[in-house]
Amino acid sequence: MNSTESLNQPLLEANNLTCIREDRVLFESLNMQALPGDIIQVEGPNGSGKTSLLRILAGLSRPYEGDVLFNKTSIGKAHEDYHQNLLYLGHLPGVKGEMTAQENLEFNLSLHGMAPENAEKTLAEVNLLGFEDALASHLSAGQHRRIALAKLWQSKAPIWILDEPFTAIDKLGVKNLEAKFLQHANNGGCVILTTHQDLSFPENRVKKVTLQYRFFK
Amino acid sequence: MSDTAITSQLNQPIALSYRSAFMLILKRDVTLAFRHKDDIINPILFFIIVITLFPLGIGPEANTLSRIAPGIIWVAALLSTLLSLDRLFKSDYNDGSLEQMLLSPHPIFILVLAKIVAHWLLTGLPLIFIAPLLAVLLHLNENSYGALMITLLLGTPILSLIGAIGVALTVGIKKGGVLLSLLVLPLYIPVLIFATSAIDTAAMNLPFTGQLAIIAALFFSTLTLAPFAVSSALKVSTN
Numbered sequence: 001m002n003s004t005e006s007l008n009q010p011l012l013e014a015n016n017l018t019c020i021r022e023d024r025v026l027f028e029s030l031n032m033q034a035l036p037g038d039i040i041q042v043e044g045p046n047g048s049g050k051t052s053l054l055r056i057l058a059g060l061s062r063p064y065e066g067d068v069l070f071n072k073t074s075i076g077k078a079h080e081d082y083h084q085n086l087l088y089l090g091h092l093p094g095v096k097g098e099m100t101a102q103e104n105l106e107f108n109l110s111l112h113g114m115a116p117e118n119a120e121k122t123l124a125e126v127n128l129l130g131f132e133d134a135l136a137s138h139l140s141a142g143q144h145r146r147i148a149l150a151k152l153w154q155s156k157a158p159i160w161i162l163d164e165p166f167t168a169i170d171k172l173g174v175k176n177l178e179a180k181f182l183q184h185a186n187n188g189g190c191v192i193l194t195t196h197q198d199l200s201f202p203e204n205r206v207k208k209v210t211l212q213y214r215f216f217k
Numbered sequence: 218m219s220d221t222a223i224t225s226q227l228n229q230p231i232a233l234s235y236r237s238a239f240m241l242i243l244k245r246d247v248t249l250a251f252r253h254k255d256d257i258i259n260p261i262l263f264f265i266i267v268i269t270l271f272p273l274g275i276g277p278e279a280n281t282l283s284r285i286a287p288g289i290i291w292v293a294a295l296l297s298t299l300l301s302l303d304r305l306f307k308s309d310y311n312d313g314s315l316e317q318m319l320l321s322p323h324p325i326f327i328l329v330l331a332k333i334v335a336h337w338l339l340t341g342l343p344l345i346f347i348a349p350l351l352a353v354l355l356h357l358n359e360n361s362y363g364a365l366m367i368t369l370l371l372g373t374p375i376l377s378l379i380g381a382i383g384v385a386l387t388v389g390i391k392k393g394g395v396l397l398s399l400l401v402l403p404l405y406i407p408v409l410i411f412a413t414s415a416i417d418t419a420a421m422n423l424p425f426t427g428q429l430a431i432i433a434a435l436f437f438s439t440l441t442l443a444p445f446a447v448s449s450a451l452k453v454s455t456n
Contacts, residue, residue: 059320060316060319060320060455060456061455061456062456080322080324083320083321083322084322086320088316088317088320090313090316091313092311092312092316093312093313094312094313094314094316094317095312096249096308096312096314098248098249098252098253099245099248099249099252103248107241107245108317110237110241111238111241111317111318111321111323112317112321112322113321113323
């Protein structure tokens with residue numbers, strides 16, 4: 001890791017988050033920090049609020065209480081600045097069946113301010129070489145996910161928030177992705193992800209945030 | 218790509234231009250619509266069918282038809298726009314593209330405006346080309362053609378802009394169709410009243426600039442305000 005002076009400066013900070021869905025408290029007074037180089041795995045049973053937490057961190061949902069800070073400012077106030085530094089992938093891949101794999105990726109890249117010229121090269125990275133001109137509606141769920149994940153290979157954003165990135169991805173693909181996460185973290189970025197799979201990183205490399213399933217009170 | 222290259226790129230601001238963001242979304246939405254032609258043809262066909270049914274139902278008497286022609290054309294335009302509104306955000310919401318747009322570094326109102334413009338190009342604009350042909354069928358007074366075209370040109374964008382607010386508010390609801398009509402139709406009424414009044418006035422060879430000025434005012438106020446309302450509504454809907 002090269003940028004030592006900024007190493008202790010958190011990229012993203014969550015203060016006192018409380019999330020309530022359908023009258024059920026998912027989590028209360030949750031604090032977390034994402035430092036450069038962190039890989040944070042959010043874990044917990046189904047319905048414990050992992051996706052809600054990631055959506056709050058990405059700024060898609062508002063927490064009931066608490067605040068998410070980027071560069072010491074609340075993300076609600078500096079959302080354009082924050083979105084330039086954020087890459088979020090949700091449950092849904094955001095892939096259009098009417099467009100080809102390459103068109104989908106080109107759009108995704110340009111939408112996030114990256115160069116669309118690299119789309120073809122990037123598709124090769126995620127093992128979709130030969131499918132550039134296939135309509136996405138003819139591709140499988142795993143291939144849709146790969147089109148969405150291809151953005152990671154071009155992204156310059158330091159904060160990656162990924163909701164179940166391994167869904168429908170084969171074993172070799174998972175290995176490649178894990179290598180990509182590690183590389184990103186070693187370059188001073190941070191990765192916040194949810195997954196039910198065991199990550200193959202060394203134990204001390206991954207920070208865990210565990211959410212409990214809470215019943216109605 | 219080597220590791221050092223990525224490190225130097227991290228945290229660098231991205232060059233953004235409103236124009237390129239606008240064109241990007243516009244081009245995508247138009248491409249998508251042309252690959253999914255039902256979406257374009259459906260509202261246009263509805264417009265044509267409704268208007269051709271009236272002479273059949275009422276009888277071919279020229280006086281009656283020309284009296285009700287402005288109203289029929291405008292009501293048909295209004296309903297066919299309503300029919301097409303759903304696709305504005307629904308499919309993007311369902312497949313997750315909308316989330317990605319909301320999280321893009323571009324200001325949301327630019328993206329929203331581009332989507333609304335694409336919607337108008339695909340539903341409003343074709344109506345303007347077909348309307349004069351259908352007006353012949355309804356024996357529209359020949360002095361009224363100019364007024365019909367101008368009111369449609371200024372009025373149909375208002376329908377798309379106001380409709381977008383309604384869709385943005387209801388996109389998260391599973392069956393929001395009825396709610397959408399209830400929300401949007403009352404807001405369409407001023408456009409309907411002033412547009413048909415302008416066409417009627419033109420038929421009597423009187424100046425209709427007053428009505429046009431009001432429609433233009435509606436157009437510019439919705440054009441400037443609706444994209445912001447839609448962005449906020451989308452944020453609420455995806456919450």
